[in-house]
Amino acid sequence: MIPRSTAPPLPSGIVAFVKRDCPTCELVTPVLAQIAKQASLTVYTQDDPGFPPGVEAVDDTSLAVSWHHDIETVPTLLRVQDGEERERTLGWHRGDWEALTGVSGLGPELPEMRPGCGSLSVAPDRTAELAVKFEGSALRARRLELASLEDPNEAMFDRGWTDGLPVVPPTEARVLAMLKGTTRAPHEVVAVVPPDLVECTVEKVAINAVMAGCAPEYLPVVLAAVEAACTDTFNMHGLLATTMPVGPVIIVNGPIGQRIGMNAGRNVFGQGNRANSTIGRALQLVVRNVGGGRPGDIDCATHGNPGKVGFCFAEDEEGSPWEPLSVHRGLDPGVDAVTLFPGEGPRCVIDQLSRDPDSLARSFAASLRALYHPKLVLGFDCILAIAPDHARVFQEAGWDRARLSGRLFELLQIPGQELRRGAGDMAEGMPEGKTGQALGLPASLAGLTLPKFKPGGLLIVHCGGGAGLFSSIIGGWVSGAIGSEPVTREIQP
Amino acid sequence: MNVPPDKPIIVLDPTGERRPATRQRLDRLQSLSGITVGLLDISKPRGNVFLDRVQERLRERGVEVKRYRKPTFSKPAPVNIRQAIASECGAVIEALAD
Numbered sequence: 001m002i003p004r005s006t007a008p009p010l011p012s013g014i015v016a017f018v019k020r021d022c023p024t025c026e027l028v029t030p031v032l033a034q035i036a037k038q039a040s041l042t043v044y045t046q047d048d049p050g051f052p053p054g055v056e057a058v059d060d061t062s063l064a065v066s067w068h069h070d071i072e073t074v075p076t077l078l079r080v081q082d083g084e085e086r087e088r089t090l091g092w093h094r095g096d097w098e099a100l101t102g103v104s105g106l107g108p109e110l111p112e113m114r115p116g117c118g119s120l121s122v123a124p125d126r127t128a129e130l131a132v133k134f135e136g137s138a139l140r141a142r143r144l145e146l147a148s149l150e151d152p153n154e155a156m157f158d159r160g161w162t163d164g165l166p167v168v169p170p171t172e173a174r175v176l177a178m179l180k181g182t183t184r185a186p187h188e189v190v191a192v193v194p195p196d197l198v199e200c201t202v203e204k205v206a207i208n209a210v211m212a213g214c215a216p217e218y219l220p221v222v223l224a225a226v227e228a229a230c231t232d233t234f235n236m237h238g239l240l241a242t243t244m245p246v247g248p249v250i251i252v253n254g255p256i257g258q259r260i261g262m263n264a265g266r267n268v269f270g271q272g273n274r275a276n277s278t279i280g281r282a283l284q285l286v287v288r289n290v291g292g293g294r295p296g297d298i299d300c301a302t303h304g305n306p307g308k309v310g311f312c313f314a315e316d317e318e319g320s321p322w323e324p325l326s327v328h329r330g331l332d333p334g335v336d337a338v339t340l341f342p343g344e345g346p347r348c349v350i351d352q353l354s355r356d357p358d359s360l361a362r363s364f365a366a367s368l369r370a371l372y373h374p375k376l377v378l379g380f381d382c383i384l385a386i387a388p389d390h391a392r393v394f395q396e397a398g399w400d401r402a403r404l405s406g407r408l409f410e411l412l413q414i415p416g417q418e419l420r421r422g423a424g425d426m427a428e429g430m431p432e433g434k435t436g437q438a439l440g441l442p443a444s445l446a447g448l449t450l451p452k453f454k455p456g457g458l459l460i461v462h463c464g465g466g467a468g469l470f471s472s473i474i475g476g477w478v479s480g481a482i483g484s485e486p487v488t489r490e491i492q493p
Numbered sequence: 494m495n496v497p498p499d500k501p502i503i504v505l506d507p508t509g510e511r512r513p514a515t516r517q518r519l520d521r522l523q524s525l526s527g528i529t530v531g532l533l534d535i536s537k538p539r540g541n542v543f544l545d546r547v548q549e550r551l552r553e554r555g556v557e558v559k560r561y562r563k564p565t566f567s568k569p570a571p572v573n574i575r576q577a578i579a580s581e582c583g584a585v586i587e588a589l590a591d
Contacts, residue, residue: 289508
């Protein structure tokens with residue numbers, strides 16, 4: 001909730017809100033005069049201090065009283081006692097007005113009822129300005145006034161606030177509108193953002209979400225993603241600093257995905273969906289701007305990947321034969337959640353011929369084995385994003401997620417002999433002796449097998465378009481305590 | 494949201510606010526050793542006389558000097574000159590004149 005400026009107190013008695021530019025307000029002018037004779041009446045006028053004639057009106061052309069007391073219609077009639085509103089009626093209705101005022105015989109020549117008009121305090125062309133006027137003091141971020149000759153986009157590029165693409169200027173009105181997307185208070189600290197370890201408030205996240213192009217209803221997802229990214233477990237600092245081509249990948253589960261129009265289907269990792277494109281970007285802008293994590297500075301990626309502008313997608317839960325990823329990771333079904341994964345760009349696995357689950361699992365395993373290097377194992381987690389056409393093969397054969405995971409684990413047991421440094425005439429490979437032991441490996445790999453991924457290190461997600469016998473692999477970063485672990489976080493409204 | 498062109502736009506700072514809001518100058522050089530100094534003549538009369546003397550003094554101190562000249566003082570330096578100075582020099586001295 002956004003704190004407002006203090007509401008001007010209302011006088012006791014009958015209180016009316018009117019504007020001249022409202023035929024119903026014109027109509028009730030004699031009625032107001034009638035009430036004024038028999039009761040204590042205060043009339044607030046929104047557009048013309050001289051209106052209504054015959055009644056002394058209080059000038060509310062600033063709309064301060066109307067706005068703070070949530071007047072949406074004129075005329076609105078209130079009964080106020082000891083500064084508290086007791087009763088309210090909208091538009092003109094003789095019976096309601098008589099009941100509220102206790103005055104009978106009101107407007108005998110008037111029709112029985114007439115609906116009112118919109119209050120100026122909720123006029124679409126005034127709401128942004130009024131929010132800034134009455135709620136703007138809730139915003140604590142530093143204001144920067146750009147010179148009138150400065151192009152806002154150029155000014156923001158110059159200040160280093162962008163990822164190289166244009167951003168939406170974070171004006172007070174836009175940030176206030178963004179903050180309506182969450183019930184959380186603007187000053188609540190969401191996370192301490194690496195690398196500079198700066199406390200980041202809901203307001204700062206909202207500013208960067210505006211810049212990224214988010215709609216207010218995306219804000220809860222961005223907030224959860226920032227929280228998850230800034231945990232020790234996820235290790236955003238290390239992820240930034242690594243030479244590997246990885247960045248935070250956000251997977252969204254729960255009904256919120258559909259509610260905010262996220263893409264879990266065709267072109268799920270691609271362009272064109274506003275929520276997918278901007279939520280991931282908002283997280284990256286928070287890391288860049290609040291945390292100070294910038295490419296060329298602490299971000300030392302050798303190649304990086306295009307997903308580092310922002311990489312976010314929803315799981316297709318509706319079409320999935322399996323429980324959602326968030327449920328597999330311990331949350332209740334139907335709970336909105338983000339899972340943060342330290343991922344590189346996706347690569348496609350093609351198998352258009354397997355109709356047998358074991359054959360398809362073998363195709364997956366053969367492709368997964370090559371991740372980063374066919375001779376490097378246990379160091380990296382991985383997402384396997386299975387498209388509906390592939391998922392159906394497992395569904396029809398009755399394979400649940402555990403069976404598929406288990407089979408892949410078996411198929412990805414690789415003989416140590418093949419993994420040794422120098423094997424296959426390749427210097428790269430798994431270390432032995434003291435170096436290997438320091439990594440928790442046996443002194444010799446001879447006669448052993450090692451799994452490509454540690455147990456639980458392969459995350460299976462269901463997403464993608466309904467046509468195409470393809471799946472997709474998203475490789476991770478160094479897993480475990482020295483690297484990063486995926487983090488799942490509930491999304492708060 | 495439309496902003497009238499004559500009205501300055503106010504934006505909220507998206508950063509951690511650890512640096513001043515105004516853009517900061519680069520740190521002052523501690524020494525000229527190993528630095529190429531650009532001398533930018535903005536094409537005002539006799540600016541070259543001043544820069545010739547600056548060049549002489551810098552060369553006496555063993556400092557590498559490069560000369561640049563804007564086509565006219567009445568317009569900002571063209572992009573190619575700005576890029577050349579930024580990529581070739583560690584410092585620049587710009588001469589006003591008259």
